[in-house]
Each structure stands twice: as C-alpha cells, then as structure tokens.
Amino acid sequence: xxDGDEVALAATFxxxxxxxxxxxxxxxxxxxxxxxxxxxxxxxxxxxxxxAGVPExxxxxxMTVCRNRARNAVRDAGxxxxxxxxxxxxxxxxxxxxxxxxxxxxxLRLIAMCCHPLLSTNAQVALTLRMVAGLTTEEIARGxxxxxxxxxxxxxxxxxxxxxxxxxxxxxxxxMHGRLPAILDVIYLIxxxxxxxxxxxxxxxxxxxxxxxxxxxxxTQLIPGEAAPWALRALVCFHLSRWNTRTGEDGELxxxxxxxRSRWDRALIADGVHALAQARHGGRGPLLLQAELAACHxxxxxxxxxxxxxxxxxxxxxxxxxxxxxxxxxxAVAVAMASGPAAALPLLDDLASDAAxxxxxxxxxxxxxxxxxxxxxxxxxxxYQRALDLVHNDxxxxxxxxxxxxxxxxxxxxxxxxxxxxxxxxxEHTVTIDRPAREVFDYLADGTHNREWRAGVLDIARAxxxxxxxxxxxxxxxGPGGRRIDGDxxxxxxxxxxxxxxxxxxxxxxxxxxxxxxxxxxxxxxxxFSLDLRPTGFMKLMTPMITRQxxxxxxxxxxxxxxxxxxxxx
Amino acid sequence: VSEFLLLGARSAxxxxxxxxxxxxxxxxxxxxxxxxxxxxxxxxxxxxxxGLAGPRVCLIVRAAGPAAARRLAAGWEQAGGYQVTxxxxxxxxxxxxxxx
Numbered sequence: 252x253x254d255g256d257e258v259a260l261a262a263t264f265x266x267x268x269x270x271x272x273x274x275x276x277x278x279x280x281x282x283x284x285x286x287x288x289x290x291x292x293x294x295x296x297x298x299x300x301x302x303a304g305v306p307e308x309x310x311x312x313x314m315t316v317c318r319n320r321a322r323n324a325v326r327d328a329g330x331x332x333x334x335x336x337x338x339x340x341x342x343x344x345x346x347x348x349x350x351x352x353x354x355x356x357x358x359l360r361l362i363a364m365c366c367h368p369l370l371s372t373n374a375q376v377a378l379t380l381r382m383v384a385g386l387t388t389e390e391i392a393r394g395x396x397x398x399x400x401x402x403x404x405x406x407x408x409x410x411x412x413x414x415x416x417x418x419x420x421x422x423x424x425x426x427m428h429g430r431l432p433a434i435l436d437v438i439y440l441i442x443x444x445x446x447x448x449x450x451x452x453x454x455x456x457x458x459x460x461x462x463x464x465x466x467x468x469x470x471t472q473l474i475p476g477e478a479a480p481w482a483l484r485a486l487v488c489f490h491l492s493r494w495n496t497r498t499g500e501d502g503e504l505x506x507x508x509x510x511x512r513s514r515w516d517r518a519l520i521a522d523g524v525h526a527l528a529q530a531r532h533g534g535r536g537p538l539l540l541q542a543e544l545a546a547c548h549x550x551x552x553x554x555x556x557x558x559x560x561x562x563x564x565x566x567x568x569x570x571x572x573x574x575x576x577x578x579x580x581x582x583a584v585a586v587a588m589a590s591g592p593a594a595a596l597p598l599l600d601d602l603a604s605d606a607a608x609x610x611x612x613x614x615x616x617x618x619x620x621x622x623x624x625x626x627x628x629x630x631x632x633x634x635y636q637r638a639l640d641l642v643h644n645d646x647x648x649x650x651x652x653x654x655x656x657x658x659x660x661x662x663x664x665x666x667x668x669x670x671x672x673x674x675x676x677x678x679e680h681t682v683t684i685d686r687p688a689r690e691v692f693d694y695l696a697d698g699t700h701n702r703e704w705r706a707g708v709l710d711i712a713r714a715x716x717x718x719x720x721x722x723x724x725x726x727x728x729x730g731p732g733g734r735r736i737d738g739d740x741x742x743x744x745x746x747x748x749x750x751x752x753x754x755x756x757x758x759x760x761x762x763x764x765x766x767x768x769x770x771x772x773x774x775x776x777x778x779x780f781s782l783d784l785r786p787t788g789f790m791k792l793m794t795p796m797i798t799r800q801x802x803x804x805x806x807x808x809x810x811x812x813x814x815x816x817x818x819x820x821x
Numbered sequence: 822v823s824e825f826l827l828l829g830a831r832s833a834x835x836x837x838x839x840x841x842x843x844x845x846x847x848x849x850x851x852x853x854x855x856x857x858x859x860x861x862x863x864x865x866x867x868x869x870x871x872g873l874a875g876p877r878v879c880l881i882v883r884a885a886g887p888a889a890a891r892r893l894a895a896g897w898e899q900a901g902g903y904q905v906t907x908x909x910x911x912x913x914x915x916x917x918x919x920x921x
Contacts, residue, residue, distance in 0.1 A: 257848040264840035287834075293843045294835055295871040297901065298878050301850035302866050316871045387837035 256305070264293065265465065267313050268385035273357030274314060275321035282364075282382065282410045284324045289385075292317035358383070359473045362466075365409075366433045369416055374409040375437045376444075381406055383469075384462045395444060395459075431474075435483050435538065438466045442487050464491055471526065478533020481526045482542045488523030489545035492516040504650035508554035520549050540569040559589035576608040584617055592621040612641035616651055623654070629806075633799060640795050676762070676798040679781035680805035684812045688768045688776040692748035694815060695766050698724040698740070704811040705804070709735060719745040728758070740764075760784060760797050778812075780805045822883050824864060824910045825890040828876040829903030836902065846902065853900035857882065862893065878903070881910070 271292055275285035292313045306312040365379040380386045392402040412418075442463025467484040474480060496510040527546055530539050544565050551557040566582035579602055587595035599618045608614050619634030635651055642648045684691055694700055696719075702708045707729045714723035723741045730736035737757040744752035749768050755761040762784040771777045782801045838846065857863040857880075864881040880897070884890035887909060894905040 257844050260847055261841050261844035264843050268840050290835055290837060291871065293838045293840075294831060294877075297838070297843060297847050297850060298829075299868045301847055301854055301901070302868060302878070320871060385840045387839045387842065389837070390839055390842075 260305070263309050265385065267310050268293075269358040269361055269383045269469070270310070271313060271317040272382050273361045275317050276361065277357070278318060278321040279325050281414055282378075284321060286382065288317045288320040288324060291320045358469065362434055362470070363430045364413065364418065366430060366437050367413060367418055368430075368433065369412055369418065370409050372437070372440065374405050374412075375433070376440055377402055377405045378409045379437050379466070380441065380459075380462065384466060386462065431477065431479060434470070435479055438463055438470065439483060441466065442490075446490055460487075460491060460494070463487055471529070475529075478530045479536065479538055482530035482533070482536070482538035485523045485526035485530055485542040486538060486545050488519045488526060489542065489549040492519035492523065492549055498646065502646060502649075503653070504646050507548060507557075512553065515549070523549060535568065535572070537569060537573040540565055540572070544569070557588070559585055563589050576602055576605040577613075580608060580614055580617065587617075587621055587624075592624045596621050596625070610641065612638040612647070612651070615641065616647075616654075619651075620654070629802065633802065636798055637795055676784040676794055676801055677781065678798065678801040678805045679779060680808045681777060681779040682808045682812045683771045683775050683777050684815050685773075685775045686815045687774050688748040688770060691776045691778060691815060692751065692766075692768055695751055695811075696722075696742070696745065696747070698722070698726070701726070704814045705807050706810070708738075714739065723756070730759075760800070762801060778808060780808050822885060823890075825882050825884055825887075825893075826908040826910055827880040827882060827890070827894050827897060828906040828908070829878040829880070829897060829901060830876040830906070831902070832904060846900075850901045853896060857893075876906070 268289060271289035272282075272285050275288035276282065279285050279288065295316050296309070296313060300306070300309075362379060362383050365382050366375045370378065377391055380391050381388065388403045388406065389399055391397075392399040395402070442460055445459025445461070445463060464484075464487050467480060467487050470480040471484050492515045493507075493510060494516065496512075496514045497505055499505050523542070523546065527539075527542050530542060533539065544562060547558055547562050547565070562585045563582065566578065566585055569578050570582060579598070583595045583598040583602065586598060596618070599614065599621065602608055602614060603618070615634045615638035619631045619638060622628075622631035622634060635654060638651050639648060642651060698711055699713070701711050701724075708726060709729055710725075710727040712725050714725040715721070717723070720742055722745075724739060726738040726740060727735050728738040736759060738755060739757035740753045740755045742751065743754050743763075744750055744765075751766040751768075752764065754763045762782045764783075765779075765781045767779045767781075769777045769779075782805055784797060784801065854863065862883050864883060866878065866880045869875060869877050878901075882890065882893055884893055887907070890907050890909070894907045897903060898905045
C-alpha cells in the first residue's frame with residue numbers, strides 16, 4: 252500500500268461498505284450484527300493488508316471475511332435455531348418466493364430499510380449515514396453538530412425499533428417506488444446539511460455534502476430507470492460544482508455574482524448535465540425543476556448572462572407543483588433580477604406575513620437587499636437587523652453584518668467586531684445644523700428642551716440641582732398603546748461644546764446616548780447622536796423592537812435641526 | 822541488538838472505522854511497516870485469522886534494547902491504533918519460532 256493508493260482504497264471501502272452490511276444482514280438478520288461484521292472486516296483488512304499488501308480482489312476478500320464473521324456471530328450467540336426461523340422469509344425470498352421484485356440490489360434494500368417509515372427523519376438520516384455510507388457515529392455527530400451520545404442513541408433506538416417490529420431485510424415491504432420519495436428526502440437532507448450548514452462556524456461541511464452526492468450516485472447506479480434520483484443527482488452536482496468558490500479567502504460568503512466561475516468544477520457540471528438529461532425522461536416534478544433552475548446558473552457563462560426570465564418561468568412551474576413560501580421567496584429574488592427590485596418588493600411584503608417564513612432570516616436578508624438597491628437605507632438597515640436576529644450560521648451572519656454596514660446610511664463603527672455583529676442594539680444619526688456648536692450644545696445639555704424636539708416626551712423636569720455632569724432629569728415618555736413609561740436619565744459626560752453623554756436610569760430599556768459635535772463649514776455644526784443598549788434577560792427578546800424605537804429616536808435629530816434653525820434663521 | 826515480540830490487540834468493542842478513515846489508517850500503517858523494513862527492523866510477522874480472539878497482529882522486531890522496543894511499540898500504536906504489548910525474546914527462540 253503506497254500513500255498514493257489511499258484514494259483508491261477509500262473508493263474501494265466506500266463501494267464495499269454497504270455491500271458488506273447487506274451481505275451480513277442476509278446472514279445475521281439484524282443490523283447490529285451486520286454492522287459489527289462489516290466493521291470487523293475493515294479492521295481485518297487493516298491488520299493484514301498493511302503487512303501483506305492489498306489482495307488482488309479486495310472486495311471479495313472483505314466479503315469473505317464479513318460473511319464468516321456474520322456466520323460466527325450467529326453461531327456463537329447460540330441463536331442458530333431462532334435465526335433460521337427469522338431467516339425463513341429471507342431464504343424464501345432468495346428462492347424467488349415473496350421476493351421484493353422492486354428492490355433488485357441488496358444495497359438498495361439496505362437504503363430502503365434505513366428509510367423505513369417507522370423511523371423518524373432524524374433516525375433515518377443517522378442510520379443511512381452509518382449503514383449505507385459507513386460514517387462513524389463520531390463523524391455523523393460532528394457533521395450535525397450533535398453530541399456523540401445523542402447520535403449513538405438515535406442509531407441504537409432505530410435498530411431497536413426495526414428489530415422490535417420485525418422489519419427484516421427481506422420483509423414483505425412495499426416495492427421500492429413507495430419508499431423512493433423518503434429515500435430521496437433523506438439523501439437531500441444529508442446533502443443540504445452539509446452544503447449549507449444550519450448552524451455553526453463553517454458555511455459548508457464537505458463530508459456530509461459529498462456523502463449526499465455519493466448516495467445519489469449509488470442510487471442512480473442501482474435504479475437507473477427511475478428519473479427522480481437522476482434529478483436529485485443533477486441538482487446536487489450543480490450545487491457542488493460551486494463548492495470551492497462559495498466562500499472567500501477569509502471565509503466570507505460569496506454570492507453567485509461574486510464567485511469566480513472559472514473555478515467551478517466542470518466535471519461535476521458535466522455530470523449534472525448528463526444526470527439532468529436522464530431525469531428529463533420522467534415527469535416534471537419538483538426535483539427536476541429545481542435541477543433545471545440550478546442548471547441555469549451552473550451553465551451560464553457569466554452572472555450577467557444568466558437567463559433570469561427563464562428562471563422566473565421555471566419558478567412559476569415549480570410553484571404550480573409545490574406551492575411553498577420558500578419557492579415563492581426564491582421566485583421573488585428571480586423577479587428582482589429579471590425586472591428590478593421594485594417589482595419584487597410587493598411580493599416580499601406579501602410573503603412576510605407567512606409565519607414560518609418570517610422566522611427565517613432569509614426573507615429579511617432578501618428584502619434588506621432590495622431596499623438597499625432602491626436606496627431605502629433605513630428600511631434596509633431595519634431588515635438587516637431582523638435577519639441578524641434570526642440567522643444561526645456564523646458565515647451568513649458575517650455576510651449580513653457586512654451588507655448592513657455597506658448600506659449608505661449604515662454607521663461605520665470602525666470596529667470589525669462591530670455592534671451589529673454582536674447584536675447589541677446601536678443606532679445613530681447625523682445632521683448638520685446651521686448654528687454654532689456652543690449654542691447647539693447648550694440647547695442639548697438642558698433636558699427641559701427635550702419636549703420641543705423629541706416626539707413622545709410627555710413630561711420632563713430636573714431631578715436635582717446639579718448642572719453639567721451628574722445632572723439628572725425625571726422624564727415620562729409615551730409608551731406602546733399610549734402607556735406612560737419612565738425615561739429618567741442622568742448626564743454622564745459633560746464636555747462643552749463637543750461631547751455630551753447620558754444614561755437612561757429608569758424605564759424598561761435603558762440605553763446610553765452620546766451627542767458628538769464637530770465644526771461644519773460656515774459656522775454650522777455636525778451633530779451625531781448615537782444610542783447603545785446592552786439588553787439583558789427578557790429584554791433580549793425585545794431587541795428588534797427596541798432597535799426600531801432607538802432608530803426612530805436618533806432620527807429626531809432632524810426635528811432638532813428644524814427647531815434650532817427656525818428659532819433664529821440666519 | 823535484541824529481538825522483541827510486539828503483540829497488537831484492539832480494544833473491545835472495536836472502534837468504528839469509516840471508509841475514508843480505514844483508507845487513511847491503512848496507508849499510515851503500511852508506511853510505518855515499510856519504514857521498519859527499510860531499516861531492517863522487522864524480522865517477521867503474523868496476522869491472526871479473522872474471528873479468533875486475542876491479539877490481532879504480532880511483529881518480531883530488532884531493537885537496541887527494551888527502551889528502543891517500547892519506542893517502536895509506541896509508533897505502532899500510533900500508526901495502527903493497537904494496544905501493544907512488548908516482550909523480549911530469549912536466545913534461540915527466533916530461529917525456531919519464525920513465522921515467515
């Protein structure tokens with residue numbers, strides 16, 4: 252065995268694993284023994300091949316060891332009689348009586364067994380990865396960011412359920428066609444989990460995504476006459492072809508238009524095109540339409556050359572067979588690309604009322620982008636913040652944070668670990684007031700003026716006789732539904748005429764505020780008003796609402812400008 | 822230079838090995854054995870037929886002393902995932918008991 256043989260060996264092991272499990276399952280009748288036998292044949296190969304070299308027919312060698320191991324296990328357990336009993340249908344099946352005519356290959360039978368309807372989807376996924384793909388419990392746990400014991404229990408429970416319900420390898424199951432949608436769902440889930448990790452630091456988890464591809468290939472190899480597995484294979488190929496270009500050098504998310512298409516995997520695209528051609532022999536189901544959509548992107552020579560009109564038509568067709576909010580959201584994106592953001596915005600506004608979609612960051616991220624392109628910067632920021640509140644993937648979070656910062660009205664905090672990234676509510680607004688800094692500062696420092704320029708201040712009065720730093724105000728604000736809420740505050744920094752800071756000391760939300768004054772041209776003053784809040788406990792749940800309120804608050808600087816400039820026009 | 826018997830066993834139950842991991846481990850283990858041979862340290866070996874209990878592989882190696890043999894054992898443990906027992910062979914035991 253040379254180092255260069257490692258890839259070929261891995262391919263052999265991948266190819267053989269489900270065959271070994273299936274063969275042992277035929278003999279032993281239960282998944283646990285079958286798994287142990289397959290496992291032991293791998294270990295025996297490690298022991299022997301490392302010293303004596305790889306045999307001429309490695310698959311046959313492994314199969315012999317595995318079968319012997321399974322037979323020994325049955326014999327050692329002293330269960331020969333009982334096994335013979337349970338094997339009766341299997342043996343009858345082999346003879347052609349009661350055989351599953353729809354399931355021609357042991358490996359396919361194995362996949363169908365792992366996707367048995369008695370099992371939950373999670374269990375189906377875990378069992379398929381262990382029994383068909385050969386991934387270890389630890390690898391599966393790592394792939395799904397789940398503790399190893401949880402996955403181990405999931406697999407053990409799945410085996411137990413199958414055993415308790417006497418789901419034998421050759422039970423009188425419905426034919427393959429009945430189980431195929433569940434199998435495709437499981438494989439797609441595995442792929443998706445790897446391709447766009449739902450949570451965690453990395454956007455992509457190669458092992459799972461490529462396992463999904465491998466399983467697709469296995470399925471199309473086993474049932475080449477079925478169109479749906481070809482469609483899934485095409486879809487997976489087109490997505491995987493972009494694997495190396497989806498993130499930049501620093502791990503940041505790159506959207507389709509920013510990806511280097513010369514680095515897309517041409518072999519996978521070719522495989523996808525071939526698979527798509529095979530899939531077109533079947534009906535135009537959701538998988539085929541999704542594959543067609545992916546092909547539009549994968550085969551476009553450049554981002555600008557993408558046929559968005561054709562994509563919209565495909566989404567219309569997809570909506571007709573699978574009317575889901577997610578498809579509608581994707582269609583809205585295509586409409587925005589084909590006809591401009593203004594055409595898509597009303598579609599998104601309608602979709603935002605869908606409860607499930609509203610809990611996903613994607614709709615807000617898309618809407619924020621449309622607002623940004625239309626120049627609605629405050630609305631864009633608001634939606635970026637909503638998306639940030641909901642996103643779980645760190646890479647996507649970073650993308651949204653950067654996108655939010657890139658909006659024209661977004662504040663540049665100058666801090667790479669900025670407030671948006673931390674989801675600590677921060678808002679700010681800047682105006683240029685045609686008055687000298689000293690005058691603006693004095694006006695702001697006297698809190699009793701607040702009612703003149705801040706809407707929602709119902710009442711305000713001095714709470715102590717201190718002036719400058721330490722001055723305190725008792726303030727009553729209009730809360731939701733006209734409720735009166737406290738908004739007392741205290742001056743914490745008094746640095747005339749440049750900086751005034753305060754801290755809200757009473758009320759449900761207690762942000763800290765800063766007024767920064769710098770000289771503009773011609774005796775004008777640039778005023779920047781920022782509010783920061785570190786929500787705790789229950790208030791964290793209210794962050795989006797508080798952020799919106801804070802944004803409205805700082806925007807009132809515009810009223811301050813009007814009030815001061817109208818008071819003494821120059 | 823003395824000769825030592827290294828007995829490699831695997832923990833029970835056996836650790837899970839995935840296809841990719843098996844290929845990687847096999848390549849690493851084969852490379853380690855090649856290294857032993859290149860330096861003339863591997864005198865002979867035997868592999869237990871699958872299914873039998875006990876140590877899975879035994880190696881007879883040459884080493885300068887017990888400490889060197891233990892270092893070889895540690896290398897083998899690392900490369901192959903075995904639990905290795907080291908025994909020094911008495912004079913004459915090799916010529917009679919050589920496996921290959």
